[in-house]
Amino acid sequence: MSEQPLPESAPHTTQDQALHVDPTATVSPDARIYPSIRGTKISIGAHTAIHEFVVIKAVGGTGDIRIGSHCQLNPGTVLYSGSGITIGNDVLIAPGCVISPANHEYRDPLTPIRMQRFMPSKGGVVIEDDVWIGAHCTLLDGTHIGKGSIIAAGSVVNGKVEGYSIYAGTPAKKIRERK
Ligand SMILES: CC(C)(COP(=O)(O)OP(=O)(O)OC[C@H]1O[C@@H](n2cnc3c(N)ncnc32)[C@H](O)[C@@H]1OP(=O)(O)O)[C@@H](O)C(=O)NCCC(=O)NCCS
DSSP: OOSOOOOTTOOOOOTTSSEEEOTTOEEOTTOEEEOOSSSOOEEEOTTOEEOTTOEEEOOSSSOOEEEOSSOEEOTTOEEEOTTOEEEOSSOEEOTTOEEOOOOBOOOOTTSOGGGSOBOOOOOOEEEOSSOEEOTTOEEOTTOEEOTTOEEOTTOEEOSEEOTTEEEETTTTEEEEEOO
16 A cells, blocks of 8 residues: 555654664654555654654655754654755754655646656655755755855755755745855
8 A cells, every 4th residue: 555654653664664764763653654555665764753643655756765864854854755855964844844856747738747647757856964944834845055055944945955054935046145
C-alpha cells in the first residue's frame, strides 16, 4: 500500500529502507509520514523534531527527502518529495510551510494538466545549515537557501538565497544581511 502513513508503533528502520528515523529524533503521533514504494528515501536525523500535523510524503518525483540533525518542523508544514528535498542541520521551519519541488507539466493546452505528468527537475530544494523559515512560506523547485539565512513569514522562494541574509516577499528578495 503506497498511501498508508507510518503507524505510530512502527520501529525505526535501517538507512537502506524507505524510511530512516534516527532513534533520537521525535515524531509526533499526530504527524504523518508516507514512505515511498518506488525506491525513494526519507531520512530524519538525530534530535530532530517533527511536530503534530506535519505531513512528509514521497510523491511527485524521484527525489529523496533528507532532514539533518537538530531540526524543528512545526505544525501544519507539508513536504512533498518531488525532485528532492535536502535539509541541513539546525534548520527551523515554522508552522504552515509547504516545500514541494514539483511542477505539473502544463504545456499541452489540449490535455488535462493532471494527465501531463511532471516538468523536468530544477534541482529540488536545498536548505543549508542554521536556516530559519518563517510561517507560511512556500519553497519551489530550484530553491537553494544558503547557510545561516532567514526567510520572512509568508514568502515564496524560487531560486538562490545567499547565506547569512534575510529574504522576504513573493518572490522572495533580499531585504538585509544578517549581522
Ligand atoms: C524576517 C523577520 C525575522 C524580520 O524581523 P525584524 O528583524 O524584526 O525586522 P523588521 O520587522 O524590522 O522588518 C525589516 C523590514 O522587512 C520587512 N518585513 C519583515 N517581515 C516581512 C515579511 N514577512 N514579509 C515582507 N516584508 C517583511 C519589514 O516591513 C521591514 O521593511 P522596511 O525596512 O521597509 O520597513 C520577521 O519579520 C519575520 O518574518 N519573522 C517570522 C516569524 C515567524 O514566522 N514565527 C513563527 C515561529 S517559528
